[in-house]
Amino acid sequence: MNETEPVPEGFVRVEDTGPFMTLLGPLYYRSAGNGRIIALRIGGRHLNRRGIAHGGMLATLADSALSVNISLSRKPRLPTVTVTLTTDFVASARAGDWVEAHVDILKIGSRLAYANCYLQVGAKRILRASGVFAVTRAPRPDQASDG
Amino acid sequence: MNETEPVPEGFVRVEDTGPFMTLLGPLYYRSAGNGRIIALRIGGRHLNRRGIAHGGMLATLADSALSVNISLSRKPRLPTVTVTLTTDFVASARAGDWVEAHVDILKIGSRLAYANCYLQVGAKRILRASGVFAVTRAPRPDQASDG
Amino acid sequence: MNETEPVPEGFVRVEDTGPFMTLLGPLYYRSAGNGRIIALRIGGRHLNRRGIAHGGMLATLADSALSVNISLSRKPRLPTVTVTLTTDFVASARAGDWVEAHVDILKIGSRLAYANCYLQVGAKRILRASGVFAVTRAPRPDQASDG
Amino acid sequence: MNETEPVPEGFVRVEDTGPFMTLLGPLYYRSAGNGRIIALRIGGRHLNRRGIAHGGMLATLADSALSVNISLSRKPRLPTVTVTLTTDFVASARAGDWVEAHVDILKIGSRLAYANCYLQVGAKRILRASGVFAVTRAPRPDQASDG
Numbered sequence: 001m002n003e004t005e006p007v008p009e010g011f012v013r014v015e016d017t018g019p020f021m022t023l024l025g026p027l028y029y030r031s032a033g034n035g036r037i038i039a040l041r042i043g044g045r046h047l048n049r050r051g052i053a054h055g056g057m058l059a060t061l062a063d064s065a066l067s068v069n070i071s072l073s074r075k076p077r078l079p080t081v082t083v084t085l086t087t088d089f090v091a092s093a094r095a096g097d098w099v100e101a102h103v104d105i106l107k108i109g110s111r112l113a114y115a116n117c118y119l120q121v122g123a124k125r126i127l128r129a130s131g132v133f134a135v136t137r138a139p140r141p142d143q144a145s146d147g
Numbered sequence: 148m149n150e151t152e153p154v155p156e157g158f159v160r161v162e163d164t165g166p167f168m169t170l171l172g173p174l175y176y177r178s179a180g181n182g183r184i185i186a187l188r189i190g191g192r193h194l195n196r197r198g199i200a201h202g203g204m205l206a207t208l209a210d211s212a213l214s215v216n217i218s219l220s221r222k223p224r225l226p227t228v229t230v231t232l233t234t235d236f237v238a239s240a241r242a243g244d245w246v247e248a249h250v251d252i253l254k255i256g257s258r259l260a261y262a263n264c265y266l267q268v269g270a271k272r273i274l275r276a277s278g279v280f281a282v283t284r285a286p287r288p289d290q291a292s293d294g
Numbered sequence: 295m296n297e298t299e300p301v302p303e304g305f306v307r308v309e310d311t312g313p314f315m316t317l318l319g320p321l322y323y324r325s326a327g328n329g330r331i332i333a334l335r336i337g338g339r340h341l342n343r344r345g346i347a348h349g350g351m352l353a354t355l356a357d358s359a360l361s362v363n364i365s366l367s368r369k370p371r372l373p374t375v376t377v378t379l380t381t382d383f384v385a386s387a388r389a390g391d392w393v394e395a396h397v398d399i400l401k402i403g404s405r406l407a408y409a410n411c412y413l414q415v416g417a418k419r420i421l422r423a424s425g426v427f428a429v430t431r432a433p434r435p436d437q438a439s440d441g
Numbered sequence: 442m443n444e445t446e447p448v449p450e451g452f453v454r455v456e457d458t459g460p461f462m463t464l465l466g467p468l469y470y471r472s473a474g475n476g477r478i479i480a481l482r483i484g485g486r487h488l489n490r491r492g493i494a495h496g497g498m499l500a501t502l503a504d505s506a507l508s509v510n511i512s513l514s515r516k517p518r519l520p521t522v523t524v525t526l527t528t529d530f531v532a533s534a535r536a537g538d539w540v541e542a543h544v545d546i547l548k549i550g551s552r553l554a555y556a557n558c559y560l561q562v563g564a565k566r567i568l569r570a571s572g573v574f575a576v577t578r579a580p581r582p583d584q585a586s587d588g
């Protein structure tokens with residue numbers, strides 16, 4: 001496998017991800033239930049000195065996937081900031097791996113939102129992450145969704 | 148402040164950080180006690196869509212600083228992998244901010260190592276992170292230190 | 295509901311839980327797949343000054359359920375100690391609530407084991423917890439299971 | 442050492458801790474800076490089947506110490522609930538050990554409060570814990586402090 005192989009069917013590129021995710025991406029997504037699976041092909045630039053995906057890269061993917069899914073759970077989008085993120089590194093990812101983030105939202109409250117996430121390579125779970133997010137303001141009814 | 152301003156006195160560039168930290172860096176360090184303060188100047192490429200440093204960038208800096216300090220605590224360097232990383236986001240960082248990671252090692256065991264870390268902008272703590280790392284093999288006595 | 299109401303069908307009392315869980319219990323379990331759902335009826339003694347179940351009580355239930363399920367995943371029982379436990383408090387539990395811990399094991403390695411857990415009152419998830427556990431020794435083949 | 446030995450000089454008993462901490466305690470405290478060191482003598486009732494303090498007991502002590510110190514940081518007391526608690530188990534505690542919780546508050550915001558904590562037996566740190574707490578309401582100016 002290499003970085004240029006085509007993305008799996010059903011995935012489309014995430015646009016407008018901000019500078020940091022543009023630097024690391026591209027990210028892809030596929031709708032799944034009420035949310036989105038977020039995915040990325042691990043490339044050489046994502047590796048640490050040991051030749052596996054840097055833990056920070058995987059944590060970033062998890063944080064983004066959690067945040068996007070919570071944001072998209074409301075119309076218009078719910079603006080949030082990360083309060084806490086915990087990550088357990090279960091197995092490693094290598095160059096060429098297609099890593100998918102599967103998010104499970106536990107609660108969207110008026111002030112806090114909770115979700116859990118698994119990063120998977122195929123059916124294998126390589127990272128568990130959970131996040132608590134603060135809702136930064138009530139979305140205005142007249143605000144157009146940018147989702 | 149901007150990204151090209153000189154690094155604070157006493158800091159030198161970290162070389163040979165691997166592809167992912169090369170993409171995000173440069174990183175700088177300064178010796179402090181038995182360990183190292185690891186630092187980075189936040190630039191435009193580190194920001195999210197809200198114009199503040201991406202949480203994944205800060206988590207990556209914390210993970211690297213924890214890992215480096217644990218590794219350097221033994222001669223030759225102790226090889227480790229991240230088992231778990233928890234991060235609490237206390238305040239945000241902006242473009243131009245000089246962010247320092249201050250690490251406190253709790254324990255280096257034969258199989259597991261524990262450390263806590265604060266990211267600071269000046270005296271202000273903006274993130275708390277803690278990590279547990281697995282020692283991946285006993286370093287060989289004849290192995291030259293690459294620290 | 296009150297503390298003396300019968301336990302739900304299919305649950306039996308956990309015996310030999312050690313002094314601390316005896317102080318807090320009784321605990322109950324029901325087989326589910328390859329593991330066990332661990333449960334407890336919240337009583338007045340489990341409450342904090344605000345009249346809801348103390349966070350430490352819920353964290354203890356999660357830790358016990360994670361540990362028991364990892365231990366029982368091998369024959370003979372796998373001896374482990376908790377390395378790290380993270381808990382997100384999603385909703386509260388009250389006196390009379392029957393709280394069940396549903397555990398999902400991610401990996402049982404030779405040195406470390408990973409699992410995630412939800413505490414539920416009915417179908418409502420009130421706490422998410424994850425743990426990393428160190429396998430403390432290889433079980434001896436001749437050791438009788440005490441599971 | 443045993444459970445009946447006198448508490449260290451300067452510590453006084455915490456009163457009115459609620460049912461759960463009454464079941465587990467008594468707790469003791471000593472003023473330290475703007476906060477309080479919270480402490481407990483480990484007794485036989487706090488042990489697990491392996492003969493060391495149950496992880497849930499130590500997590501409960503950390504949660505209580507974090508919560509009390511955040512609450513007492515404002516006059517009148519700041520009412521909070523635990524949002525997330527992370528605990529790293531660095532070493533074990535045994536019957537007779539005097540375990541002290543030393544809390545470091547990172548931030549008290551209008552909606553969220555952050556703190557880190559070490560449990561110590563003498564100078565030895567046996568557990569690191571961090572918590573994020575939600576401020577549940579603005580204290581009323583006319584409300585008498587119960588601190």
